[in-house]
Amino acid sequence: MWRDASHYDRRGERPCVLCGHPTPLRSHRREPAHKTCAEQWLTDHPGDDRFLSDPPARRSADDHA
Template sequence: MTAPATGLVWSAPGHYDHRGDKPCVLCGRPTPLRSHTREPAHKTCAEEWAADHPDSDRFVSDAPAGRGRRTHA
């Protein structure tokens, strides 16, 4: 069986850097997207990385707006 895909939610405007593209830290191709820690990374690349590193919080989804609900992986 394959592990379920980890779909990240990066809908917060902070994930998009309007100043331009930077090389993705994972695949090296340009991307305007940024992780929570400001690392340039495609969301799909981050999802793949997160799937390969389930114990890491390097790439995480946005917290749901308005509520204190937290998903416990």
């Protein structure tokens, strides 16, 4: 839950990975994200819990064929 203190970073604000505006909040993966931005992203991407800042999946050598 976003009310949990673990979502608040006392070290300061960083740009939200979704909108770019400063926020002291962090996602469950410790990414800077506003609660409303994260909720909107999840609404727009049902069934997916990855944010835009997640690294892309690595491709194996077999994928290049």
